[in-house]
Amino acid sequence: MSSIYQVAEMAGVSVATVSRVINERGYVSEKTRLKVQEAINILHYTPNQAAQSLTTSSTKLIGLLVPDINNPVFLEQSKGINDYLKEKGYILMYAESGEDDEEMSNMVRRFLSNRVDGMILCSRDFTQFGDMDAIIEPALKNNVHVVLNGYVDSKFEIDRVGFDNVRGAYLATEHLLKMGHSSIALIAGTDSTISEERYRGYREAHIDNHVSLNPALVVKGDFRQHSGYEAMLKILQMNPRPTAVFAMNDVMAIGAMMALEDHKVSVPDEIAVAGFDDIIWCSLIRPRLTSVVQPKYEIGKKLAEFLLSRMNESYSGPGRHEIFGSRLAVRQSTVKSEQQ
Amino acid sequence: MSSIYQVAEMAGVSVATVSRVINERGYVSEKTRLKVQEAINILHYTPNQAAQSLTTSSTKLIGLLVPDINNPVFLEQSKGINDYLKEKGYILMYAESGEDDEEMSNMVRRFLSNRVDGMILCSRDFTQFGDMDAIIEPALKNNVHVVLNGYVDSKFEIDRVGFDNVRGAYLATEHLLKMGHSSIALIAGTDSTISEERYRGYREAHIDNHVSLNPALVVKGDFRQHSGYEAMLKILQMNPRPTAVFAMNDVMAIGAMMALEDHKVSVPDEIAVAGFDDIIWCSLIRPRLTSVVQPKYEIGKKLAEFLLSRMNESYSGPGRHEIFGSRLAVRQSTVKSEQQ
DNA sequence: ATTTTTTGTGTAACATGTTACACAATTTGG
């Protein structure tokens, strides 16, 4: 790999001059500039970002940690982050943590070791980590800013971007109630703040609409497709059988729909189904899946925005907490054909 | 950000000793080791990878360039790459090029500037770039290895991993012919090697099965969903109307199916549809989409494998070219119910 | 007890850039 010294030698100038040419800083005569430029081209020289960042102490690198790259939710969020950051000259360093405590800590350390200028951590639920603060402390103590997507109680002043899960679940449940269902099964996710909040929305909608809650209607899943399938099998056994199902995320809702298909139960005529997240699959599957719309792209963008404003110190106050609102996309899976 | 000097000072030893503790190299007494370890913990010190890579001239970073992170094909491929590389201690630097010449060149330069140890470039079709060699030359001239996913004529000895498009298209077409269709419309992609090859498979299957080709049945798309929808509208106008459609990728096939749905044409009874890539959506949509299976994950893995073998010099011969074989996943979209 | 070997630690050079400062060559102004 060629270095600035080789370029300097080939051009017959000092390294300082080469640096000036590259960074277009200070005085350089046209004649010299051309000589240097030519040497650079011949050697295919590119400045070593590592060495560069030693002096400038900025790498233009942002660490992004997501639990699962394959999950459409995080994917779209990443897209929002990437679009915003790329434009500002930053480049992303992706890493997958798989909702694992240890792994998460490792990747944060790895980011620090690469001297990222900042990092964005995403998780379905940070509360599961015994001590989230311990994970991010190394970053903060070294003045590397961190923003979070999700739920945390932190003693640090940290920016977070979240989503109004209570309201979202409320909307979906209310919609089902308004469609005349009074027995709505719930496919829940793993124990987490996110699940709790979505449950709360489900609950409140019942209360506000004077429909009594039946704990027997709650079946637990793990946010993955297969668990949705399994949960639906259990629901089909129930007696009396619920006429509607609300799944805490789309992937489980889709699993549930597959179970219904396999058992020749028609959606929405016999059982209506609603999901959460509004991933792209909702419009692909038939009947199309009613779902709570989460502005994933915008959430990503906001995360990036928060981070950058911290980094360039245009903001340095207490931890901000932006909660994005919900909207329900009503589709075929909850609207009987004669009602359409 | 704390440095090795601060650790050394706090522990009352020299930087060399701290370095020894961190890298577990050379002799260090237990007592000293503990003192240093403690200082590291207090300061939350992490070695600066940038400085480290200055001396070791290895960053453990691999650049990965894909045209579109949102495309399920590249996504799964990335997963294969990531899984393989992560295990070996490498970390990925993702970048999106959007099938753009300029952008691609930029990102390669960016990778070099970050002194990646190697890079993997993916494209649907490299031939579209006027001079692909010019893009990768800076890397190769600096001894940074490059592997490609796709089609290129290069003067360099470069490893490539591809897929047998001719055979894949042949299988899909043959299947449709065997199902009794003699008039099969083709939704083609943008002009590219990939399209040419898939066309060749379509053509050869016709010839081998003694069915005459009808150029009027070919409609051009751009590999995106909407173009599949539009193409299908044109196909529906044809007279006589074809009884089957083969789309050069799944995304277009799905667009086509949506058009058929909107026009209440039943699949596969009135028109059979087959796609290419076997993305996850094939199993989500109804009827399930018959598609050519591309071992995306394995292709990603192979790319990573090729790269690493070049990097650690366990291989340094001429450019390898691995072509993965095809298989057809037959699903509902091409098999009439009474035949099931 | 002396020599040899092993263990433990520090000094200084190097990897690749940036940049403050010094100095020389031009150009400008009176």
Place this chain on the structure above:
DNA sequence: CCAAATTGTGTAACATGTTACACAAAAAAT
């Protein structure tokens, strides 16, 4: 035409690590 201002270039220090080499202390061998 000479002082002042501007322009052009080099030297050397610094950023943060690794490591060869030197040297001292402790342990083992004779």
